[in-house]
Amino acid sequence: MNEISNHQQAIDLLQQLGLKEYEARCFVALARLPKGTAKEISETSEVPRTRVYDAIRVLETKGLVEIQHSNPQQFRAVPIEEAAETLRQEYESRTDTLVEALTAIEPAESNGGDEEITHEVWALSGTTAITNRTQQLIDAAGREIVFIVGREDVVTDELLEQLQEALDTGLDVLIGTQTEDLREQVAEALPDANVFVSGLEWLHSSPLEVDDDTTISRLLLIDKNTILVSSVHETATGEIETEKAVFGRGFDNGIVVIARRLMATGLQPADDPETPDDD
Structure with missing residues (x-):
């Protein structure tokens, strides 16, 4: 067979x-x-x-x-x-x-004029597509990357290599994990990154008393402007359904501040680049 x-x-x-x-x-x-x-x-x-x-x-x-x-x-x-x-x-x-052919195609005229888009949210499906978008967003980072790992298989050699390249260019890289073992593995691979055990226990299950098998797969915040959140659902037989994600950019400052504070839960203040130095 x-x-x-x-x-x-x-x-x-x-x-x-x-x-x-x-x-x-x-x-x-x-x-x-x-x-x-x-x-x-x-x-x-x-x-x-x-x-x-x-x-x-x-x-x-x-x-x-x-x-x-x-x-x-x-x-x-x-x-x-x-x-x-x-x-x-x-x-x-x-x-x-x-790629060459698509790049060479002239864009169609838009009825929207030249109005600047300040806030947009899009959805993606499939681990490959979401991984590619994650890599694209990390490559575009200019100041800071905050990455919360919800599922261990998100951490691949390719991701670690890309984050190391970001560190080499002087970017702040903060990585939250769900377990101490994974924290140690990531910290060993990326000694210059701020790696911590995330305090967001609800990434693996709903805090409510409901039958919810949805797990947050990854949380990514780039330069306090662009956010990606992906999740998977585990079936009754233990199979993982298609990973789905939403990502957006151009959020107002209030939303970004709240998101970053949540994502930094578990990080010691002394290790957070946002914490002002005591004089």
Whole structure:
């Protein structure tokens, strides 16, 4: 059962990377064979023999298949690592081209005139999208980053590396964790950051007596202007549903002051860059 699942998953992923179904089926078939004729590929992949040649021709053009001009012709897939790198480069090339094309498109005229937007709130879904937005906001920081970690798996090597880069540029970085163990891990990785155990116990559950399995995943405040809050919901079977987030910028000073005070709960005053020095 697992073998069938892996087989179909490989075909599906290859299609997501740009191959058509018959091309993906032929490549997966060849990945299972040291080499094969069109007849053997057809039998293994369940692709009509007359369509195998067209699929192989495309795979050869993409650098995924080698051909031996014998009688009958023999075909074999390039090594899996090589194929993955070829597909990755093509995917990245298409992404770069897409960015260039979208950037070059002239913006449509807006009926809103030149009125400045002072406050906006947007929603995002999906861990990948939220992680990318988190990284983008951190990259744009100019003075201070306050990051409260609600779930341990939010802390990745990429995030730690990015926060270290922020520290290297002289930014204040404050990180709140839910456990002492995680605090120690983050503090060891980022010795120049202010890392503390957050006093926001309600991040993991509602303070009210209700059946609420929503967990705050991350809280981020950038330069006392931009806020991102994400959460996940745990089902009755223990599965984590899609992470969802809201983020906004241009908040008035009162809201930001309150948000920052809440997020700094648990941080010793002496470690808070906002605490004035005693003269």
